[in-house]
Amino acid sequence: MQTAGSDVEAARRQLQRVLASPGFSRNQRLSRFLSFVIEQHLAGRDEELKESVIAVEVLGRSPDHNPKHDSIVRTEAARLRARLSEYYLGEGNHDPLMIELPKGGYVPVLRPVVPTLHTGTPNPEPPKKPRLRWGWLAALACLVAGVAAAGWWRFHQNAPIPIGVLPLHNVSPDPANDYFADGLTGEIIHSLSIIEGLAVRSQTSSFAFKGKPQNVREAGKQLGADYILEGTVLRAGQQLRITTQLVRVRDDFPMWSGRYDRELADVFAIQDEISLGIVNSLRLKLGRGRRRYETSPEAYDLYLRASALELQEGIVGISKSVVPFEQVITKDPSFAPAYARLAWAHAWQSGRPMFDAAEEMTKMRLAAEKAIQLDPLSAEAYAALGILHARQGQWKQSEENFRRALELEPNPLTRQHVAMYLLLPLGRVDEAVQQGRLAEKSDPLASYVHAFTAYLLIAAHRFDEASLHCAKIAPDEKVLGQCAGRIMLGHGRVQEAILFFTTHPDPADPGAFLGHALGRAGRRDEAEKLAARTTNMWTQALIFAGLGDKERTLEALDRMTVLGPVRLGRDLYYPELDLIRGDRRVKAIRQKVGLPE
DSSP, X not given: OOOOHHHHHHHHHHHHHHHHSHHHXXXXXXXXXXXXXXXXXXXTOGGGOOHHHHHHHTTOOOTTOOTXXXXXXXXXXXHHHHHHHHHHHTTTTTXXXXXXXXXXXXXXXXXXXXXXXXXXXOOSSOOOHHHHHHHHHHHHHHHHHHHHHHHHHHHHHHSOEEEEEOOOEEOSSOGGGHHHHHXXXXXXXXXXXXXXXXXXXXXXXXXXXXXXXXXXXHHHHHHTOSEEEXXXXXXXXXXXXXXXXXXXXXXXXXXXXXXXXXXXXXXXXXXXXXHHHHHHHTTXXXXXXXXXXXXXXXXXXXXXXXXXXXXXXXXXXXXXXHHHHHHHHHHOTTOHHHHHHHHHHHHHHHTSTTSOHHHHHHHHHHHHHHHHHHOTTOXXXXXXXXXXXXXXXXHHHXXXXXXXXXXXXXXXXXXXXXXXXXXXXXXOHXXXXXXXXXXXXXXXXXXHHHHXXXXXXXXXXXXXXXXXXXXXXXXXXXXXXXXXXXXXXXXXXXXXXXXXXXHXXXXXXXXXXXXHHHHHTTOHHHHHHHHHHOOOHXXXXXXXXXXXXXXXXXXXXXXXXXXXXXXXXXXXXXXXXXXXXXXXXXXXXXXXXXXXX
């Protein structure tokens, strides 16, 4: 039956509101899809809203389109449902008419939104005095409770909800599909991290639970999270089954769950629906910062393989990911996340001696700029540019890019880069420590976070606090020996430090802090032998400072200017170089590499 004229006009006005919103105005395909199903429905042609018809009329498929071999309509319908939900959670939450596309079909439902009215029943008889007294007391109690609730709500709104995502469990027959579950877990963490009102624990801490029995309360306690998202992934060829559950930690109460039996091509829609489920169950608002990507199943599968390498192999996996990220870009030159992750990989390689720094930074800049061109909300790309500009001594541009990255996604890795590439080289040590504290809060189980926070505290001469973080570094981390030994030096326990550095040598540079400690202990001949045995300028600077030789310390630091402003600026604030603090020649060395006074 055809809709009445006034209802038709109201429906079309609502359609125009939706199509004018940012989520639809930038997506012609979803706008065409929504317009087509609405107009067909308003014209009374619901019987024509079939998958085969939509494929041809909306999505440009040929008349012989076979839905069994091409799930494009189902995929786009899922995206349309997610986009409509987002619209009505955001700018459309006061609209008079709601448009829905129920699952399992393509006939839209239009229903009016009825505002809630607060009504009261008049009492024709005047109340007796005792009842009036109790009525006033009840009203006063309600008022007090309402004010208290309003105050709590304002506080609750301003306090992000801490949530952890446990690694999705691969239940596929083939254990080789672990990469898919790991990579998808990382993408879900990224998606949730940019939702206002959530404080998502970083994937480094989340993956501390991989392969272990998952106890929600224990995981919540260790992660400092009020809610835990857990789930499974079953993959068979192009078919997916993903189950997820959001659990409240304090009482193991399941707040929300979802099960998705879809094709691999629907994986983006599934991620959207998981985010929406969590947002709805926690009564949050998605906002307009969500990332929306589309690519082929083959490209996305390769992207997840590359993303999982760092999770599975640590820093070694970062270099291994370069080639597969480049292959993703070859398959889909418009897929922004691959450029952003490639930029980060080149940023990491640019600081390693086995790579050509200038070449890596050039590749990093090209990849980051392309990522931002394709996706202006790419936090990783802005962070990569922050690193690039810092290494070039362009401090204002570096800070602008880092600030933008933290606005978009304040993850602990970016905070580490802000502290180590910008704040510490510029002497803003207290600000750097604050970034370390914030990183620790969102990634409480990560060794690297405690290591870099300890180093920042050592630079601030706060040795007791640094020792607390040293105790949380994994025993197999090579930085552990340096951390604990340097704290001994900071407390003046030189003989203990010598013993520690002797028994816990740094594989990359065993003589640096040991030589410094020997010099401070008056064992000059041993210290001089270590200095003569190395060509490492930083090692020599440390040893000469330990010997109290200001002239040779400054000469070694002057030779270090070839390493650039970040490395030199950072090292100048370490307590081992207190010997030269305030010397006018340090100012000249800083100017030489573009460091401000």
